[in-house]
Amino acid sequence: MSTPTLAVFKLASCDGCQLTLLDCEDELLALAGGVRIAHFLEASSAVEPGPYDLTLVEGSVTTPEDAERIRTIRAASHRLVTIGACATAGGIQALRNFADVDEFRRVVYAHPEYISTLSTSTPVSAHVDVDFELRGCPVDRRQLLEVITAFLAGRKPDVPNHSVCFECKQRGSVCVTVAHGTPCLGPVTHAGCGALCPAYRRGCFGCFGPSGSVNLPALIPLLRRDGLDDDAVERFLHTFNAAAFHEELRSP
Template sequence: MDAATPHRPRLGVFKFASCDGCQLTLLDCEDELLPLAGEMDIAYFLEASSAPGPGPYDLSLVEGSVTTAEDAERIRRIRAESRTLVTIGACATAGGVQALRNFADVDEFREIVYARPEYIETLATSTPIAAHVPVDFELQGCPIDRGQLLEVITAFLAGRRPDIPRHSVCFACKRRGTPCVTVAHGTPCLGPVTHAGCGALCPAYGRGCYGCFGPSGSPNMPAMIPLLRSDGMSDEDVLRILHTFNVAKFAAIEPEREEP
């Protein structure tokens, strides 16, 4: 590069155990992606290019959880090559739905899912990226919100911290004028303990939030679970609604259940 040519930040986008949905959110930015591509060199993004470039990277976006020994080694290499590392989505920030294995027998899961489980090598747990390397910022969601992703990238280019709300989905319902489905209809809803980011999409269509953006900043689970029960959910139903995309994060803050 010529000495007079300004440095263009290099972007790397990496996938671990996941469905690719968060990477597709970046591709879905469409018109906004073109100006960003003019500000950055997209050096590594296998979802979009068959010509990946080597590090170092100024900004790395990492999707997916660590589920194999090879994953654990690879994320350490990526971290070493990245000036800023941002995890995107429930898998990368919480272990994803595959973290259900953390609370069960992984060998039994492997026998059920795969026709030839003897060829599958996996760790007993599915863990977020932050369990293995330092992470500069976490962007929650399953999948992540397009606007929030653009804010993260724009903030990086501007040299500031992303302005991502830390409040709950209930605030989003109030902002869009959506009646509370719990108060109005007795519908079970995780909105009070779920991180905002979806725009309160489900309550806007009359169904309760099911926690796809994970726990909010200070979730009051001891109050939430009795409310879910009073709205007609059994203990099994409560366990099921908390054990989805962000099972590891919700499980970490669940109050101890009383013995029957």
């Protein structure tokens, strides 16, 4: 059997999730022994054409070129996995979805007429079929390695769908909301970070997006109880996964 091929592509993003893969160090060496990395510009300028057995895509679709490119990538990929908040939820650049992107363009750029962009920043799944979405800003290295290994082995990735609260209990952290009245998105946020912020008595900021069983409307009164007015709640939700959390608020 031929060695399976791995490709990594970037759309609109900061490269943080690709760097997470590079930071795997020893694990990456072992992985490289089992796959042929055919396209990964963050690591090598050597590029092989598709089709690819497994493709990882970082970044959101923010330009007409992105939309066309992701369709080309999808056509060349047997399995396509999106990694990170940008690729799975539009990312922090999806804040444009709640404002006038033309005004942003006028304010930021000296010659806005040269800038071609879409009015919204959207996840890859809004444009093509996706085989798996790995959340995080950036993704967790352990989960990333599990997803790659699982797809190469032909099995379902073992990535939990519970909330950050579960991870707080696992590491024995005191609930910052119950004990200190700290606003926290942990009850509605996908696990994966190891409950890092609550371990240091900070509320979760929702880096990994909505968890599988989200009751965001029920959390809003608790955020208000802990001192956030309506504007502060909006700002609290307007971070890495703003578009995803607002979709949950609109859900019945």
